[in-house]
Amino acid sequence: SSSPKHSILGNLNDAQKRAVSSDAATVAILAGPGSGKTHTLTSRVVWLVDCVGYRPEDVVVATFTVKAAREMKERIGKALGGGREKKLVLGTFHSISRRYLAAYGRQIGLSQKFGIADDSDSRAIVLRICKRLQLTIDPPTARAWISKKKAKGTEPETGSNVAFSRKPPPKKTAGQEELETCYKEYQDQLERSNLLDYDDLLVRCVELLRKFPSCVSNIQTVLIDEYQDTNGVQYELMKLLAQQHRRITVVGDPDQSIYGWRSAEIRNLWRLLREFPGADEISLEENYRSSQSILDLSLLVIQQDKKRYQKVLKPIHNKGTRPVLRKLKSASAEAEWIVSEIKRTLMMSGEMLTYNDVAVLLRSAALSRHTESALGKAGVAYRMVGGFKFYDRVEIKTVLDYLRVIHQPENNDALARIMNVPKRGIGDVTVKGLVEEAEKSSQSLWTLLVKHCRGDRAAKTKITKHAEQKISGGLLRLLDGVRKRIEQAANDPGSPFGLVEIIEQLLVALDFQKVLQNAHPDDHEQRWANVQELISLAADFVRDLDQTGDEEVLPEIEGIEQVKEVDVLARFLANVSLAADAQTKTGDEETKSLVTISTIHAAKGLEWPIVFVPAVYNGSIPHMRSEDGDEERRLLYVAMTRAQSLLYLSCPSYSSNGNGERNELSPFISPISSSFAKKGPCFDRPVVAEIARILGRKLPPEADIFKAMPAMFCPEDNLFPVDPDEARKLAAAEMMHGEGSSSNDAPRMKRLRLSG
């Protein structure tokens, strides 16, 4: 090729170019939001493959979310061509770890068919242990303690379960002892069910790479995005992945460190610079994302933190439209205002902006209720990202639990949950008794059930004849049937029996639609729709696999046997467990344009032309349960810096718990509240043109319609809802009658209001 270097570096500024093409072993890019860190990292991957000549399969790229991984892969793919991006070892730390464990886990005694315990599984297990052993500790605290302990990192010389065999602290309180008991019990239980939790995935991979460095002997270099949010184990993992050549590129921003509660440590940055001396440290100082006024206000927020590491960040764009701070009576009034403001903006942009350009970013998932219902009422489709627990819905969880048991019969928890779903006349007490019996006798619940049903009298827990029949004739037979079908299909490559068929056969065998009708007479239709959504997610997953081919397979390495993972069900379940930022859609399947509702955490690294941050009151942000006010401030900073052109903060005056409590504006915002506009902008032609400029879009001719009547669409408190079609017709009609430049807006305002 003539000059690939040229095309990669073409659009970058000087600092970015230097970062992309640096030949230092360690490169650390520390820079603010929107300065092109991710963009630069992506370009560096292309550079390393195209210009330095690394094989893609020898390059590791770690991103923070599954979504970010997908987007990065796509961009790299476009630049590299020939589908070469598929060979990169690219994903979140968790998915990279899972890939290595699936391929080589046998070396460290991992059973091949391990499953993944997601957060809710872990919580449930800890809860049960605390109850059974009558521990006085608070289960969520215990869960967090266990996770912290695992995440803190591992010492090289310890045994098989690295995290667990750390030396106990010298002095133990009663609480401490209980925590450790709970930890041990929890770990035993995971092992019995052949499950790894999120932390284990990392810890066990660390163990693997430490004992069998040859697994990563091919790796030339490791690149990491959102480095500020790596924790101790991830740091360890990074070092081990790069152990052959010690070439590491990290990009991050200490101001956007928002995972301290998950043991992320900014300290890892200084540790890296110490342990890998001679790093090329590069700062990027231009913000390409946001208008100047959005950036200015965001910086006013983060600069309240006096201890922070100062950086330069200059906007490249013009002032733009002043961000809005709006107080409304209640959370529902707030949500309605948001929807009307969205509609007004899209309409005024003359179709330049669509619902896809809008995000509503929330401190906690629990706040989504009002926004969802207001959007729903207005007929606006939306997608939910992050922390909204699609996979935690009862009906979804049930189907997944069945799939988990089909994949892995020794998954006791999943089996316990489905034993009486649908109702088989097996009471909670019986289930509990069986689970305990299994635990005490160190056999799996599955084995125990099989024994029961064979009439093995050694089994102690009493179950009725009726229940026994239901288990053996119903549950076990059903599961066996599906499993047999899968095996058959595996032996017959011509068979079209895939993941979707597995799920569909399961649903038929369960008569699941009927089951939902009986169990949930009020909302079974919605639940069935959710199940359909799961099938379509599975179909998407299979399609992705087909397109990307054998991406999960690592390159052959001499002297070490690799297990090739062909089981699509296993991969799908792992994917579900690791997709913490899974998306769900509502409304019409075919709708292309959707408003995004996301937690701030899941919005990290992303950008939207229009961003709303509701509920900026004390107790919401900073959150009342948070102990780290600085982290809460950084969270607000992350939210605000997602916006490109328009930023709206809002706050309901009264709390929605119904006791008339007043909300106090967030202390991060109150000192600077006078810098905000109180109402949304008047969208005259120059405003819309400026938005177009920031987004690099073409100003559509439709916007001309509104050219002559700038004042007309200034918001008024009660000016909603506005029907865009109606308004456009009205505006066009008025243009025809030559009234456009009239200074008297009152009659038109009235007519608009009537149209709503």
Ligand code: ATP
């Ligand atoms: P964050 O800290 O929020 O993750 P970031 O530093 O990773 O931000 P990017 O997402 O990489 O920033 O870039 C922000 C926006 O700026 C993107 O739309 C990107 O395409 C654009 N951008 C980055 N560098 C340039 C450049 N040199 N010229 C034009 N646009 C750029």
Ligand code: MG
């Ligand atoms: Mg980024």
